[in-house]
Amino acid sequence: MTPFLLITAVVAGSLVQAYFTYRQSMAFNKQVMALRNQGTVSVGVAGKRYRGGRAYVAIAIDERGIVRDALTLTGWTTFSRGKRLDGLVGLKTNRIVATKPLPGLKKQQQEAARQAVGFARSRVAAA
DSSP states (O other), X not given: OOHHHHHHHHHHHHHHHHHHHHHHHHHHHHHHHHHGXXXXXXXXXXXXXXXXXXXXXEXXXXXXXXXXXXXXXXXXXXXXXXXXXXXXXXXXXXXXXXXXXXXXXOHHHHHHHHHHHHHHHHHHHHO
């Protein structure tokens, strides 16, 4: 195989990956935008890319500090899509940031949810 063909294959593979990553990002952003009519929306991320994977969590919090809806994006491929995260719906933000484990959530999802709550609180405090 000539160096030209090898370089062409690597560049083509990178472009395909970038395309699918873009599509995944746009699909998740569309889902997150749909949360906006339910309250203040915040997104957190946690985990290592190659050590257990990353988790993104988007939450919609109402004016009383209760999670009205939540999404998570986890997975190893660019074909992963956001899914509803029922384990957070109905919880107060104080419960999420507490150190007790949240039932039904993976460690990365719990950390991402805590980060999202922290972002939402800092945004409210700055306003």
